[in-house]
Amino acid sequence: MHAASDDAVAGLRAVGREFHARGWSLGTSSNYSVVLSRDPLELLITASGKDKSALGPDDFVRVDASGQLIDPAAAGGRKSSAETLLHCLIAGQIPAVGAVLHTHSVWATILSRAGLPKGEQVRSLQITGYEMLKGLEGIATHQSSADVPIFANSQDMTELSDRIRAVFTAANWSDDRRPPLHGFLLSGHGLYTWGRTLAEARRHIEIFEFLFEVTARQRMLPSA
Amino acid sequence: MHAASDDAVAGLRAVGREFHARGWSLGTSSNYSVVLSRDPLELLITASGKDKSALGPDDFVRVDASGQLIDPAAAGGRKSSAETLLHCLIAGQIPAVGAVLHTHSVWATILSRAGLPKGEQVRSLQITGYEMLKGLEGIATHQSSADVPIFANSQDMTELSDRIRAVFTAANWSDDRRPPLHGFLLSGHGLYTWGRTLAEARRHIEIFEFLFEVTARQRMLPSA
Amino acid sequence: MHAASDDAVAGLRAVGREFHARGWSLGTSSNYSVVLSRDPLELLITASGKDKSALGPDDFVRVDASGQLIDPAAAGGRKSSAETLLHCLIAGQIPAVGAVLHTHSVWATILSRAGLPKGEQVRSLQITGYEMLKGLEGIATHQSSADVPIFANSQDMTELSDRIRAVFTAANWSDDRRPPLHGFLLSGHGLYTWGRTLAEARRHIEIFEFLFEVTARQRMLPSA
Amino acid sequence: MHAASDDAVAGLRAVGREFHARGWSLGTSSNYSVVLSRDPLELLITASGKDKSALGPDDFVRVDASGQLIDPAAAGGRKSSAETLLHCLIAGQIPAVGAVLHTHSVWATILSRAGLPKGEQVRSLQITGYEMLKGLEGIATHQSSADVPIFANSQDMTELSDRIRAVFTAANWSDDRRPPLHGFLLSGHGLYTWGRTLAEARRHIEIFEFLFEVTARQRMLPSA
Numbered sequence: 005m006h007a008a009s010d011d012a013v014a015g016l017r018a019v020g021r022e023f024h025a026r027g028w029s030l031g032t033s034s035n036y037s038v039v040l041s042r043d044p045l046e047l048l049i050t051a052s053g054k055d056k057s058a059l060g061p062d063d064f065v066r067v068d069a070s071g072q073l074i075d076p077a078a079a080g081g082r083k084s085s086a087e088t089l090l091h092c093l094i095a096g097q098i099p100a101v102g103a104v105l106h107t108h109s110v111w112a113t114i115l116s117r118a119g120l121p122k123g124e125q126v127r128s129l130q131i132t133g134y135e136m137l138k139g140l141e142g143i144a145t146h147q148s149s150a151d152v153p154i155f156a157n158s159q160d161m162t163e164l165s166d167r168i169r170a171v172f173t174a175a176n177w178s179d180d181r182r183p184p185l186h187g188f189l190l191s192g193h194g195l196y197t198w199g200r201t202l203a204e205a206r207r208h209i210e211i212f213e214f215l216f217e218v219t220a221r222q223r224m225l226p227s228a
Numbered sequence: 229m230h231a232a233s234d235d236a237v238a239g240l241r242a243v244g245r246e247f248h249a250r251g252w253s254l255g256t257s258s259n260y261s262v263v264l265s266r267d268p269l270e271l272l273i274t275a276s277g278k279d280k281s282a283l284g285p286d287d288f289v290r291v292d293a294s295g296q297l298i299d300p301a302a303a304g305g306r307k308s309s310a311e312t313l314l315h316c317l318i319a320g321q322i323p324a325v326g327a328v329l330h331t332h333s334v335w336a337t338i339l340s341r342a343g344l345p346k347g348e349q350v351r352s353l354q355i356t357g358y359e360m361l362k363g364l365e366g367i368a369t370h371q372s373s374a375d376v377p378i379f380a381n382s383q384d385m386t387e388l389s390d391r392i393r394a395v396f397t398a399a400n401w402s403d404d405r406r407p408p409l410h411g412f413l414l415s416g417h418g419l420y421t422w423g424r425t426l427a428e429a430r431r432h433i434e435i436f437e438f439l440f441e442v443t444a445r446q447r448m449l450p451s452a
Numbered sequence: 453m454h455a456a457s458d459d460a461v462a463g464l465r466a467v468g469r470e471f472h473a474r475g476w477s478l479g480t481s482s483n484y485s486v487v488l489s490r491d492p493l494e495l496l497i498t499a500s501g502k503d504k505s506a507l508g509p510d511d512f513v514r515v516d517a518s519g520q521l522i523d524p525a526a527a528g529g530r531k532s533s534a535e536t537l538l539h540c541l542i543a544g545q546i547p548a549v550g551a552v553l554h555t556h557s558v559w560a561t562i563l564s565r566a567g568l569p570k571g572e573q574v575r576s577l578q579i580t581g582y583e584m585l586k587g588l589e590g591i592a593t594h595q596s597s598a599d600v601p602i603f604a605n606s607q608d609m610t611e612l613s614d615r616i617r618a619v620f621t622a623a624n625w626s627d628d629r630r631p632p633l634h635g636f637l638l639s640g641h642g643l644y645t646w647g648r649t650l651a652e653a654r655r656h657i658e659i660f661e662f663l664f665e666v667t668a669r670q671r672m673l674p675s676a
Numbered sequence: 677m678h679a680a681s682d683d684a685v686a687g688l689r690a691v692g693r694e695f696h697a698r699g700w701s702l703g704t705s706s707n708y709s710v711v712l713s714r715d716p717l718e719l720l721i722t723a724s725g726k727d728k729s730a731l732g733p734d735d736f737v738r739v740d741a742s743g744q745l746i747d748p749a750a751a752g753g754r755k756s757s758a759e760t761l762l763h764c765l766i767a768g769q770i771p772a773v774g775a776v777l778h779t780h781s782v783w784a785t786i787l788s789r790a791g792l793p794k795g796e797q798v799r800s801l802q803i804t805g806y807e808m809l810k811g812l813e814g815i816a817t818h819q820s821s822a823d824v825p826i827f828a829n830s831q832d833m834t835e836l837s838d839r840i841r842a843v844f845t846a847a848n849w850s851d852d853r854r855p856p857l858h859g860f861l862l863s864g865h866g867l868y869t870w871g872r873t874l875a876e877a878r879r880h881i882e883i884f885e886f887l888f889e890v891t892a893r894q895r896m897l898p899s900a
Contacts, residue, residue: 137478255811
């Protein structure tokens with residue numbers, strides 16, 4: 005692989021160690037990707053079923069815009085993450101995306117379930133009034149609102165991406181005045197977020213996790 | 229001892245350090261074992277009363293299918309864990325088991341008490357709807373349900389194993405379509421889980437701990 | 453820069469690493485300053501938009517009493533933190549202040565919101581009865597009360613400092629018998645605290661964080 | 677100092693680092709002692725006002741049974757902890773005590789306040805039904821009960837020790853069948869515990885902290 009790819013591997017391995025330690029990527033859950041090229045779209049993504057606390061240099065594969073392995077021989081039998089299609093969808097739909105991170109924290113999980121009663125297909129979690137919102141790119145005041153869509157979970161990635169694509173398509177990504185959209189939740193499952201760089205995506209995870217914990221604990225606090 | 233045994237010792241010492249740091253094996257609580265051979269059944273198990281944050285190379289003994297020390301001279305006065313019989317029961321009843329881990333976390337403890345009102349002898353905790361369930365071997369969708377039996381605690385290991393054996397015997401372990409059973413709780417006490425390898429058993433602990441925390445916090449969260 | 457400045461940089465970098473690890477300074481939130489001189493007032497303060505977990509030796513600038521860069525050429529394009537005016541206000545109003553620390557923790561955030569209903573401009577959080585209060589300089593008994601003002605958050609630093617100045621001016625800082633005032637909260641935002649030295653300001657953060665967590669959890673605990 | 681004293685210093689410094697990291701000894705709170713000799717009674721105890729995360733080799737003093745410095749010249753101006761009298765009381769009253777540890781955790785603090793309504797002078801927290809109770813010396817079954825006295829806090833150490841002495845005197849320490857007493861709480865303040873060795877006292881802190889967290893969270897969990 006070339007240097008960009010080596011950097012991406014090193015960056016994602018560090019993310020895995022950190023996120024496992026912080027309880028956001030336990031077991032073999034979670035998957036991460038970095039955009040290696042845009043034309044044509046090429047992603048470096050975690051291989052399926054790897055322990056995120058100990059990602060090795062070979063625990064990644066390269067996929068194209070449709071999620072197919074670019075170099076099956078080099079993959080040596082490794083498969084891309086089962087949720088590869090969602091990474092491709094996000095990177096394909098949002099022009100500036102350089103990295104996509106997907107995590108499974110306790111607070112994201114319980115908020116996503118509380119926010120989407122059984123049988124409903126989509127809702128959104130509104131977070132407003134917190135200074136920490138400014139950690140999300142493009143938000144300049146605590147009076148802004150982060151509107152995090154919650155989608156019903158599914159094991160059928162095609163069906164699930166279709167539902168998510170519908171929401172993405174409705175957004176005009178070249179309009180600077182559109183409300184910022186930096187992530188979504190899958191109910192009972194976890195968070196997808198992204199950024200122009202891996203560092204920005206990592207910061208968005210950190211900010212969202214803070215906002216989820218604050219939102220959930222605020223609900224638990226009786227008024228004084 | 230032979231190489232397999234050395235590997236098992238190294239693996240269990242690492243588990244002890246990690247689980248103590250994560251709050252799952254405080255004080256001298258917890259006990260861990262690895263299956264060294266199947267025919268006849270031989271387990272390497274933590275000796276009684278050891279601090280799990282600092283297990284030494286000699287803090288283990290070998291026992292047979294009935295929990296008796298295999299080489300009392302080599303044990304040098306060390307006794308096997310008081311709960312050895314439960315390890316033998318699990319390894320003896322479930323053909324594929326390669327390691328058994330027993331931990332005492334806060335969330336497992338409070339859920340196990342809430343799930344088993346005083347005087348009752350057995351119940352089960354149903355966990356369903358979480359993507360993280362897929363971290364348990366053989367579960368392929370969040371729509372599966374983990375059914376974790378909760379047994380009343382006891383200091384009489386013979387009486388306790390009899391109650392647990394009754395549940396195990398009812399399961400047909402060679403039937404691939406049986407619902408997965410990867411662990412059980414002792415009320416006010418903790419979790420037993422297992423896996424085909426030590427790595428799998430460790431992952432099951434991590435997944436169960438996540439699911440217990442999520443289940444308990446979900447109950448604590450007022451609806452929005 | 454001179455030696456005092458080098459020490460301040462080293463001290464603030466260590467504070468950033470520690471506070472990020474403890475969850476009090478996530479993303480690019482938080483800002484810290486040390487008083488370099490009093491006559492005229494000169495502060496060393498974190499530059500705007502830096503990741504607090506990895507502050508470099510150049511991630512600081514020097515400002516005067518009005519928050520203006522002292523040596524714009526040396527700053528090399530770096531700007532002082534957006535909240536510089538608040539640091540200047542605190543250091544200017546309170547004679548003994550040697551360091552000012554501003555953090556964003558979960559517990560501070562939820563208590564500050566619960567304590568200041570929408571539309572109100574100022575309130576205070578009363579904390580009394582805890583031995584740990586004695587960790588705040590000048591408090592000698594658990595029967596004292598820490599009275600932490602909560603101000604409505606704002607992105608307009610001039611307007612916000614005016615409101616805070618009104619509270620500060622009312623205090624007679626040369627009167628040893630005045631009730632101790634070591635910090636204030638911005639609603640939905642975080643904590644400002646200070647000390648005669650950086651070590652004392654760091655201890656005040658640690659003590660306040662403990663008191664906030666205890667106060668919030670006490671409210672969540674049903675009476676036995 | 678002699679070798680026993682050097683070992684005690686090393687042991688208490690390690691305890692300080694660990695307990696600060698676990699949130700039990702923040703700021704300059706907490707104090708620890710080890711019994712150096714019994715006849716006459718001599719304690720090595722933390723000096724007053726030291727940061728427990730960074731205890732130096734000189735941050736200790738030696739005191740006699742009445743809490744007086746044994747070698748004021750060697751103390752070089754350091755004073756013994758303000759709560760020295762309580763350490764002397766515990767070591768003097770309980771024959772087997774080799775170490776006394778006092779900590780200030782969040783869970784101990786809120787349980788101690790909830791357990792002692794304002795104006796009352798003494799109560800006790802009953803903890804029963806948890807396997808982890810067996811981590812307290814002399815407890816062999818989860819059906820035992822740990823009975824932790826809660827005393828109203830005071831800044832007057834003489835008055836406070838008198839109240840505690842009354843409870844201690846009522847216990848017959850040479851009767852093996854007396855209910856185990858391994859610690860007490862000061863309301864809104866923290867935990868005192870002890871052990872025959874420093875290792876045992878440290879284990880008792882760890883066990884009590886687990887039991888306090890479990891007790892408090894159990895109260896917070898709605899029944900399923």
